[in-house]
Amino acid sequence: MIDTLELTAIPPEDEALRADVRAFLADTLDGLEPDERARSWMGFDAAFSRQLAERGWLGLTLPREHGGAARGHFARFVLSEELLGAGAPVSAHWIADRQSAPLILKYGTPAQRAFYLPRICRADAFFCIGMSEPGSGSDLASIRSRATQVAGGWRLNGSKVWTTNAHRSHYMIALVRTSGTAEDRHQGLSQLIVDLSLPGVSIRPIQDLTGDSHFSEVFFDNVEVAEDALIGAEGAGWAQVNAELAFERSGPERLYSSIALLECWLTHCRSESDDASNRAVLGSILSQMAVLRAMSLAVAGKLAAGGSPATEAALVKDLGTELEQALPRLIGDALGRRPDVPPPLPLLRTLAYLEQVGPTFSLRGGTREILRGIIARGLGLR
Amino acid sequence: MDQIFADAAERLFAQTCTPQLIRDAEQSHAPLAAWQACEDAGFADALVPESDAGAGLTLADTLPVVLAAGRHLCPYPIAHTLLARAWLNRARRPQTTGSIALAPVGLTIQNQRITGVNVPWVRVADYVLAQIAGQAWLLPTQAACIQPNGVHGSLDGEASWALADAECISLSTPLDALAAAAYAGLIAGAMDRVLAMTLDYANQRVQFGKPIGRFQAVQQQISVMAEHVWAARMAAQLAFQGRDGQPQPQLAALGKARASQAAPLVADIAHAVHGAIGVTEEYDLQLYTRRLREWRLAGGSESYWHERIGAHALASGTDALGYLRCALYSKESG
Numbered sequence: 001m002i003d004t005l006e007l008t009a010i011p012p013e014d015e016a017l018r019a020d021v022r023a024f025l026a027d028t029l030d031g032l033e034p035d036e037r038a039r040s041w042m043g044f045d046a047a048f049s050r051q052l053a054e055r056g057w058l059g060l061t062l063p064r065e066h067g068g069a070a071r072g073h074f075a076r077f078v079l080s081e082e083l084l085g086a087g088a089p090v091s092a093h094w095i096a097d098r099q100s101a102p103l104i105l106k107y108g109t110p111a112q113r114a115f116y117l118p119r120i121c122r123a124d125a126f127f128c129i130g131m132s133e134p135g136s137g138s139d140l141a142s143i144r145s146r147a148t149q150v151a152g153g154w155r156l157n158g159s160k161v162w163t164t165n166a167h168r169s170h171y172m173i174a175l176v177r178t179s180g181t182a183e184d185r186h187q188g189l190s191q192l193i194v195d196l197s198l199p200g201v202s203i204r205p206i207q208d209l210t211g212d213s214h215f216s217e218v219f220f221d222n223v224e225v226a227e228d229a230l231i232g233a234e235g236a237g238w239a240q241v242n243a244e245l246a247f248e249r250s251g252p253e254r255l256y257s258s259i260a261l262l263e264c265w266l267t268h269c270r271s272e273s274d275d276a277s278n279r280a281v282l283g284s285i286l287s288q289m290a291v292l293r294a295m296s297l298a299v300a301g302k303l304a305a306g307g308s309p310a311t312e313a314a315l316v317k318d319l320g321t322e323l324e325q326a327l328p329r330l331i332g333d334a335l336g337r338r339p340d341v342p343p344p345l346p347l348l349r350t351l352a353y354l355e356q357v358g359p360t361f362s363l364r365g366g367t368r369e370i371l372r373g374i375i376a377r378g379l380g381l382r
Numbered sequence: 383m384d385q386i387f388a389d390a391a392e393r394l395f396a397q398t399c400t401p402q403l404i405r406d407a408e409q410s411h412a413p414l415a416a417w418q419a420c421e422d423a424g425f426a427d428a429l430v431p432e433s434d435a436g437a438g439l440t441l442a443d444t445l446p447v448v449l450a451a452g453r454h455l456c457p458y459p460i461a462h463t464l465l466a467r468a469w470l471n472r473a474r475r476p477q478t479t480g481s482i483a484l485a486p487v488g489l490t491i492q493n494q495r496i497t498g499v500n501v502p503w504v505r506v507a508d509y510v511l512a513q514i515a516g517q518a519w520l521l522p523t524q525a526a527c528i529q530p531n532g533v534h535g536s537l538d539g540e541a542s543w544a545l546a547d548a549e550c551i552s553l554s555t556p557l558d559a560l561a562a563a564a565y566a567g568l569i570a571g572a573m574d575r576v577l578a579m580t581l582d583y584a585n586q587r588v589q590f591g592k593p594i595g596r597f598q599a600v601q602q603q604i605s606v607m608a609e610h611v612w613a614a615r616m617a618a619q620l621a622f623q624g625r626d627g628q629p630q631p632q633l634a635a636l637g638k639a640r641a642s643q644a645a646p647l648v649a650d651i652a653h654a655v656h657g658a659i660g661v662t663e664e665y666d667l668q669l670y671t672r673r674l675r676e677w678r679l680a681g682g683s684e685s686y687w688h689e690r691i692g693a694h695a696l697a698s699g700t701d702a703l704g705y706l707r708c709a710l711y712s713k714e715s716g
Contacts, residue, residue, distance in 0.1 A: 259703065263701050290620070291616050291640045295612065380581065
């Protein structure tokens with residue numbers, strides 16, 4: 001059975017970080033349009049990431065010897081919540097900070113840690129995650145990209161797709177087959193850190209339905225990577241990836257993808273005449289979000305206590321993305337109830353963007369069906 | 383302290399609130415012995431200060447008692463009683479025996495009589511603590527004319543009192559947050575049991591040569607159910623945050639809203655998984671799902687509370703994130 005999620009408060013010393021972050025964001029993001037804010041963790045701005053790094057806000061949970069701030073998960077929760085709540089363009093460093101750095105810290109060799117972690121903390125190394133391939137989405141066992149051991153390292157062939165920011169990143173942590181075949185399922189998969197500037201790597205951005213190009217296709221044509229590109233143990237890639245996913249699935253980014261729209265609409269409601277229907281929709285959104293935030297904090301508490309709450313994280317992510325996706329639908333309906341009163345254009349643009357991109361919220365980081373399968377396993381049904 | 387209390391409550395309700403007792407209560411046999419055992423165990427005074435012979439627990443400490451009451455579908459209003467006794471104690475009108483149902487809305491005074499068409503728990507409670515036009519009234523059910531409300535198995539009913547039998551108590555704080563918190567906890571507890579029953583059934587019932595819980599289509603439905611059960615439990619935890627035995631009004635509101643929202647969804651998936659057996663009188667599931675549907679509306683459905691939360695958020699002047707972090711908890715934003 002799944003453990004109870006206990007109501008968990010952010011410790012005061014971590015809550016104290018908030019005021020500084022707020023003040024910095026209010027200054028730095030002044031004038032940013034709401035539809036740009038809605039892009040937040042898809043919004044790429046290397047200069048902004050460097051500004052955060054200068055303040056010591058990248059690698060917050062990493063040890064000081066590697067350039068981090070040695071803070072806990074709650075400090076990171078506060079920082080993430082403020083960044084996303086303000087719609088800051090955090091995508092340049094997001095994956096390196098959230099996933100790659102903890103992975104390297106946990107599984108990397110001393111040399112790998114010494115090389116990559118300080119660069120991540122300085123916003124000098126941006127990462128992407130190479131999991132999906134043509135033909136391999138949720139079924140990562142069918143991965144066909146292959147690294148074969150050669151003198152002095154590995155020779156990599158294959159391709160990756162839907163890789164967020166590959167065309168703007170320095171490194172990819174790629175999940176590739178190093179032994180066996182697809183019949184061996186999750187055996188024989190390994191994680192390699194691939195320098196994307198190496199000969200044989202080609203990257204093509206993919207334009208999406210909003211006109212943005214956040215993800216891309218990546219091709220490996222006899223790419224020679226060094227021996228120390230392997231992270232962790234050969235063949236243990238699947239287990240490593242799963243440990244990584246608990247961090248990815250329960251964070252505030254699974255609750256706040258549509259919050260720029262909510263903030264914008266809340267302001268709009270205050271300028272409108274009093275409307276019972278708007279009040280009910282607003283209350284519905286806020287009460288669901290408040291409960292989700294409490295659940296997300298409870299998962300952060302379990303992570304902070306050294307647990308690996310994979311089932312709980314899946315549960316929070318599925319409910320969270322459901323609300324993120326419901327928000328544009330509910331607010332769109334509320335605005336459309338008065339076709340005679342057109343909404344302000346910035347609000348309309350924000351709504352349109354999130355309506356278009358919303359269906360992806362339940363795809364990234366594990367599809368709804370996969371997550372519900374994980375929950376079913378946690379409940380003892382599988 | 384709270385764990386000892388929680389374990390004791392779980393044991394007591396499991397022993398005394400059997401499915402047979404629940405069925406009997408629905409058939410107008412008041413669960414007197416079960417209530418007396420609860421009274422003797424001291425749960426009703428859990429929130430009353432120790433200086434007044436109570437257990438002096440915090441509101442959060444008593445949530446496990448309320449969850450256990452919901453889990454065993456306790457057929458008397460223990461959740462309401464413990465909140466009502468704390469409230470009465472603060473209003474300097476201690477009430478030391480008898481169960482107390484809360485009726486924050488739905489009763490009116492006309493022609494020297496107090497009446498309500500659907501008074502909560504009135505068929506099994508000793509008292510109703512009602513809020514009518516800005517005043518609180520303590521109404522002994524012994525003195526009431528009670529009629530069934532016509533809903534099969536309901537413990538609520540139509541009731542009226544002569545005004546002379548009612549005691550007016552000055553209203554220090556409204557009763558609606560107390561009822562909201564109580565129902566949030568009861569709903570979360572009952573859902574716990576409904577999920578457990580559904581998992582058991584899915585693991586036992588075999589079709590096409592394997593337990594139905596092995597089918598992905600069934601797994602996916604039960605996973606959704608579990609998400610809402612967990613959300614309702616967290617909502618109940620939020621509703622039971624407060625000081626001096628009094629829920630914090632906005633948190634009680636959102637707790638009831640979220641639990642109410644989950645109730646029909648959880649009940650419906652439970653029945654979908656159980657198939658036709660789930661709606662039969664002899665199978666216990668229906669005891670729970672009927673109650674979940676009643677409790678969803680009791681003291682205001684999700685839309686009622688959503689509108690109150692929305693109005694509060696609009697008036698707060700803060701942004702959405704600030705509201706979630708601070709205003710809901712009555713804290714200054716920073």
